[in-house]
Structure formats: C-alpha cells, structure tokens
Amino acid sequence: MRMQNDAPPGRYGFEAFDCAPALRLQANERVTSLQFAAIEERMSRLEAAMQRLERRLWLAVYGVVGAILAQAFQPLLAAVQ
Template identity: 65%
Template sequence: MRRIAAPFACAPGLRLEAHERVSKLQVDGLNDRLNRLEILMERLERRLWLTVYGVVGAILGQAFQGLLNAVP
C-alpha cells in the first residue's frame, strides 16, 4: 500500500500565501472606500439637484409674482 505524504510547507510558499492575503485585504479595503465614495457622491448629486430646483423655483416664483403685479 502506498502512503501519500502530507504537503510540505516551504518558506517561499508561505510567503506567497501571506502576500496573497495582504493583497486581498488591500483590494477589499479599496473596494470598501470606493463604495463609500460612490454613496457620498450620490448624496452630493441629490443635494445639487435640490439646489438647482430650488433656484429655478425661486426665479419662476419671482417671474410669476411680477406678472401678477403687472396684470390688474
């Protein structure tokens, strides 16, 4: 009967595994930061559009008020 030996853990292999784990952690951290930035950009975009609509509403309100004052 033939016996299969356990895999041998050598220093270069362990170093490679450690590097892969560190790389994965770095990529996961970057993805997390990117997701947070995307959420912040969506919030900022929403605020920007609300500001634009508010300014347009104020201008239209003043124009409408001017028309009401001009017409008896």
C-alpha cells in the same frame, strides 16, 4: 486509501511541510486580497457619498430656478389684480 485522520500520506517517509517561499507567497496573496477588499469598500462608500451630493446639488439647482421663476411671475400676478 487514506488513514482515519484523513491526512495525506507522507512522501518517502518524511512529514509534509510548507516551505518558507510558499508561505510568503500565500501571505502576500492574502494581504493583496485584503487590500483589494478595502479599496472596493472605500470606493462603494465614495460612490454613495457622491450620489448623495449629486442629489443635494440638483435640489439646490431646482430651488434656485424656482426662486427665479417666482420672482419673474410676481410682477405679472400683481399686474393682473
């Protein structure tokens, strides 16, 4: 049965403590998780930028094709009149 402060019972009359290797491992795991989160965020921003760039590129391609088609049909329209 636990005490009122909900602390785990001590072992052999000693207080519970964290050892340095365990703390170092926890710190390394935390740093690694933060690094992965930062990489994921950068990748999502990069993917969004690439999608915007792709849309702009297709818009430019359609614009060039439209200009070429307009120049191709211009003599035909002049000949009909």
